Amino acid sequence: MVAVKICGLSEPVTLQAALEAGADMVGFVFYERSPRNVGIEQAASLANMARGKAAIVALVVDADDKALHLIAQRVRPDFIQAHGNETPGRVLEIQKLTGIRVIKAIKVLEASDVASAKAYHGKAALILFDAKAPENLVGALPGGNGISFDWKLLNNTADQFMLSGGLNPDNVSRAIAATHAPIVDVSSGVESSPGVKDISLIWKFIERAKAAG
16 A cells, blocks of 8 residues: 655644544654744654654755754654755765664656666665756745656656655546555645645545555
């Protein structure tokens, strides 16, 4: 069965809904420009709600050692999601510094982007394929822009990976059928407005993803 990650959670009520709906992973964003950004203590409290019920993921963007150490100590996530320009060497450094497995986000527009993931084999615990924002997209974020990429680019991806980018309850079944993704990740696709999660959309997304897988 397909595993589901609900990312960008920031409120106890929507986190609880994700857990009750069957989310396998829950993500908290540590990036000040994002409308989903959470503080350390806020995230620590949410993580304690989820611990033992779903895998906890801390999303960072080119975070420095001090920030990573603080997240590791206070939030104690199961994974750190490196969603910036982290090199393979930096991914290894993050894991060594924190002792926490790293998910590396690869932003995809064309086949060469998918191929670039090979450099992270043996270094990142998982690869997450997300959509690369167009250069002319105003206010673009490292992730959570609500845009998708050509799923056919993943046709030759045999290794386990996570699929993200523009997923929502209406297209997640097609995305799984097209990519055979074992894990799907959603953020803006289950929101009523930027950063505001919608409980009904969370339920629909998880139900449809699980049914498709």
